[in-house]
Amino acid sequence: KKTIRDFDFNDKTALVRVDFNVPLKAGKVNGEDRIVKVIPTINYLIEKGAKVVLMSHLGRPKGEYKEEFSLEPVAKRASELLKKDVKFIASREIVDEKVLEEVKKLKKGEIALLENLRFVEGEEKNDVDFAKKLASLGDIFVNDAFGIAHRTHASNVGVTKFLPSCVGFLVEKEIKYFDDALKNPEKPFAAILGGSKVSDKIGAIENLLEKVDVLVIVGAMANTFLKSKGLEVGKSLVEDDKLDLAREFMVKAIDKSVDLILPRDVIVAPELSENVKGTLKNVEDVSEGDMILDIGSESLKDIEAAIRDAKTVVLNGPCGVFEIEEFSHGTIELAKILANLDATVIVGGGDSVSAVEKAGVADRLTHISTGGGASLKMLEGKKLPGIEAVEEA
Numbered sequence: 285k286k287t288i289r290d291f292d293f294n295d296k297t298a299l300v301r302v303d304f305n306v307p308l309k310a311g312k313v314n315g316e317d318r319i320v321k322v323i324p325t326i327n328y329l330i331e332k333g334a335k336v337v338l339m340s341h342l343g344r345p346k347g348e349y350k351e352e353f354s355l356e357p358v359a360k361r362a363s364e365l366l367k368k369d370v371k372f373i374a375s376r377e378i379v380d381e382k383v384l385e386e387v388k389k390l391k392k393g394e395i396a397l398l399e400n401l402r403f404v405e406g407e408e409k410n411d412v413d414f415a416k417k418l419a420s421l422g423d424i425f426v427n428d429a430f431g432i433a434h435r436t437h438a439s440n441v442g443v444t445k446f447l448p449s450c451v452g453f454l455v456e457k458e459i460k461y462f463d464d465a466l467k468n469p470e471k472p473f474a475a476i477l478g479g480s481k482v483s484d485k486i487g488a489i490e491n492l493l494e495k496v497d498v499l500v501i502v503g504a505m506a507n508t509f510l511k512s513k514g515l516e517v518g519k520s521l522v523e524d525d526k527l528d529l530a531r532e533f534m535v536k537a538i539d540k541s542v543d544l545i546l547p548r549d550v551i552v553a554p555e556l557s558e559n560v561k562g563t564l565k566n567v568e569d570v571s572e573g574d575m576i577l578d579i580g581s582e583s584l585k586d587i588e589a590a591i592r593d594a595k596t597v598v599l600n601g602p603c604g605v606f607e608i609e610e611f612s613h614g615t616i617e618l619a620k621i622l623a624n625l626d627a628t629v630i631v632g633g634g635d636s637v638s639a640v641e642k643a644g645v646a647d648r649l650t651h652i653s654t655g656g657g658a659s660l661k662m663l664e665g666k667k668l669p670g671i672e673a674v675e676e677a
């Protein structure tokens with residue numbers, strides 16, 4: 285696949301798809317990782333004499349203009365982080381005569397950001413006409429939006445039919461880490477999957493069971509496994525229609541000699557709320573009125589022992605309801621365990637990324653992915669349409 289090193293950008297307009305789908309709080313950017321991580325690509329393009337037109341989605345406005353989804357605050361924060369003006373070229377149509385004019389006026393080294401692509405229905409429908417309109421804004425298309433690579437939209441797939449296309453440094457790096465980890469992992473290879481639902485992770489479990497030495501299942505999805513073993517899970521989140529599947533996965537793990545680790549002790553409370561206190565229980569002692577909300581200290585010890593010698597570890601999903609202090613301990617302690625390993629550690633998924641940041645260990649892990657859904661697709665061993673489109677362009 286072509287990268288930005290393969291093109292001459294001098295005096296060219298680079299149309300760059302980024303994933304600036306960042307959290308906002310009171311109209312301001314509250315989590316800028318996705319902006320920071322595309323700065324090397326933007327700076328490289330400027331150094332090479334390009335004019336840079338950035339485009340992104342933000343949230344899910346569903347094809348119509350909604351003020352709270354405007355990218356204006358993101359343009360402002362990007363300007364601060366880049367220490368260069370990022371001109372916000374706003375049209376609710378995304379591309380119109382005025383936008384074309386403004387883009388034409390850009391000089392070498394100047395940067396612009398378009399309004400939220402999802403204000404137009406054509407974006408998520410991968411509409412050809414919308415893709416063509418977007419393409420008319422640039423000479424070369426650069427895809428540096430790993431977070432959206434699992435979607436087939438006009439701005440990452442459609443546009444590649446109309447412009448010479450390549451990937452930026454961020455996409456290149458993300459793919460490299462996931463590819464190396466999944467195709468050629470240094471062994472022992474351990475995967476830790478958490479989060480609320482087995483149904484979200486079926487593909488990943490199936491694929492990983494073929495590859496890993498250790499598979500750790502935590503978070504509410506572990507409840508489904510515990511229940512399928514005949515244990516009481518009380519009022520916990522559980523997927524009753526996935527009990528058989530969980531059993532099949534446990535059988536497959538034995539078949540494949542994968543060390544499958546489930547929580548041995550858990551933190552329970554009568555309900556999920558900010559004000560309840562958690563109680564530590566062995567999984568055998570969970571009763572009808574309990575809700576499992578985190579893993580316990582023995583479980584953490586089991587995990588630590590199982591991954592101590594691992595050379596490659598992937599993490600996707602939290603151990604419990606880590607947004608609430610009382611139930612954040614398992615997720616935070618696990619992040620610290622990972623930081624102390626002598627291994628390549630790859631973290632994906634929005635919740636896990638916030639958790640490692642909260643634990644203060646982000647800079648001690650090998651790779652923190654900017655992709656949630658996209659990184660999960662990689663763990664499933666699936667191709668990403670956004671990347672394939674660039675390869676085929």
Ligand code: 3PG
Pocket residue numbers: 303305343344431432435655656657658
């Ligand atoms: C993400 O945050 O995972 C990406 O920006 C994709 O967003 P989406 O799930 O709304 O398509």
